[in-house]
Amino acid sequence: MFNEIGIIDQLATAQLERLLPDGLRAPHFHVLNHLTRLGDGRTPVAIARAFQVTKGAMTNTLQRLEARSLIRIEPDPVDGRAKRVFLTDDGRRMRDRAVGRVAGFMADLAPVVSDDDLAVLLPRLMRLRMHLDRARD
Template identity: 50%
Template sequence: MDESTSQDLVFFKVFNEIGIIHQLGSTAFEKTLPDGLKISQFSVLNHFVRLGNDSTPLQLANAFQVTKGAMTNTLKRLLVRELITIRPDPKDGRRKRVFITEKGRITRDQCIQQLAPLFDILKKSLSESDFRTVIPFLQKLREILDEERNPL
């Protein structure tokens, strides 16, 4: 195996591990969510808390790399639960702006708190330091992928 192939294999292994972790983590997380709330809906709430601003439905669809129709469906479900509000854009009445509600923030925080039993299991084998060590790498990887969306 030449050096290039070996390096490519390392890159693939990282993505493979991330993919498996995503699948296992998502399955475990979904079991803790309140009845009817899906990970896609939680992710929208988390997006607002993480970035701290409002968005248009199209901006959200682009951020999550889904169709506008799929995002509209997700937003409707969040709206029914009163976890978001949707208001006309004051600069352009044809557009709408989406905001997280206080109930949405509380729900998001409660969802994270429901992960405590999983975190307790992880703490038996991994330290907080282990997690802190990988955060910069994962953030940099996310930033690069975010900047290079759809490169192929």
């Protein structure tokens, strides 16, 4: 099972990176998408935990996004040692462009994975993900 999930992840990530606009990489898109879905103002440490990567790896990703003006990093108003990450308008537009480009690929999957298939698969995959997420703590 995990072998198949790993292969699917590898193939899907390669396809995603072919579709992403302007040299955006999968980790960058995932951070933009994460901030869009869950909201601005998260700390780099919280984002690193969410992706289960080291703080150093996340710092590198955030620096690349900031250099492209897709995010801004500000001091935490309460804890001066901490930082907070915010999407810029350019970051929101880039994420939306990326989602638009990926939508066609997703539509091409419809003959392979129907809505009925998704109705069965998604709850089971979500249950597995939630179990693995809890097990990491």
